[in-house]
Amino acid sequence: ILTPGENSDRRTVPVGLECIASELQCSICLELYTDAVTLRCGHKYCRQCITQHQRYPPRGANHQCPQCCRPFNCDSIITDYTINNMVQKIQQVMDRDVDEAKQLVAFEPSGSIVINEDILRSCFLAEDVKDRPLCLISIIGEERKGKSFLLNYLLRRLYNLERKDQQWLGAEDEDLKGFEWKPGANSTTKGVFIWSKPFLMETGRGKVAIFVVDSEGCNTVGQDTAFIVQLSALSMLLSSYLIFNISTKLKQTDLDYLEKLLDLAQQTGEAIDLDPIQ
Incomplete structure (x- = not known):
């Protein structure tokens, strides 16, 4: 299971983009979204993060959104192309920042x-x-x-x-x-x-x-x-x-x-x- 700060290759977000980047961070890994998906409740996660979260639900409980606890299943996970495009543009700036x-x-x-x-x-x-x-x-x-x-x-x-x-x-x-x-x-x-x-x-x-x-x-x-x-x-x-x-x-x-x-x-x-x- 991914834990915050586990990724040692994390890049620093350039000054001026912090506010935007903070809205594009997965609440599980605390990194910029990687292959962002949206649940039926509207909350967004990295596909890998929420997939791993599904494998280990609380004992006796259904799969639940980590933020609002609303039940979900695999069929309700939708790729969020808008978020992925925004993350890609920020990463291009980060790559160019050095x-x-x-x-x-x-x-x-x-x-x-x-x-x-x-x-x-x-x-x-x-x-x-x-x-x-x-x-x-x-x-x-x-x-x-x-x-x-x-x-x-x-x-x-x-x-x-x-x-x-x-x-x-x-x-x-x-x-x-x-x-x-x-x-x-x-x-x-x-x-x-x-x-x-x-x-x-x-x-x-x-x-x-x-x-x-x-x-x-x-x-x-x-x-x-x-x-x-x-x-x-x-x-x-x-x-x-x-x-x-x-x-x-x-x-x-x-x-x-x-x-x-x-x-x-x-x-x-x-x-x-x-x-x-x-």
């Missing part, structure tokens, strides 16, 4: 591509984003050359758009947070990651939602060509602005990669009738 890099695309060892649709929905279909134009800033380039480092400075700037001086750069000893990066020879980013927070920027045509995207290193010597093409195509198609990152001098291999990327963009543009280069 700013972090989330894996949007993963590459399996078999070569298959896995796209996380839940991350797509939480980022692009959020209430303050879904009706706005999107701008995705993506970066691609050889691994271990500072892509995530650069993106974290872009994040720092986006978090401080109101600053008109150089103070947005932060103090010299201030930790650079955001997309994970670390020194060493081993690659850190695997697949494609997106920063969960959208940055709303005012333009002449209204507000635009800006997202920042980090990609696994490519164009590395000895790397599988098919993987490079897949990663490059995904990064290109996801991007409003695609940054090609190099850390030293422009090499012939960089020029060869850019030529390959341009050819890929032209073929993709012809296939879906879209201007490949903005």
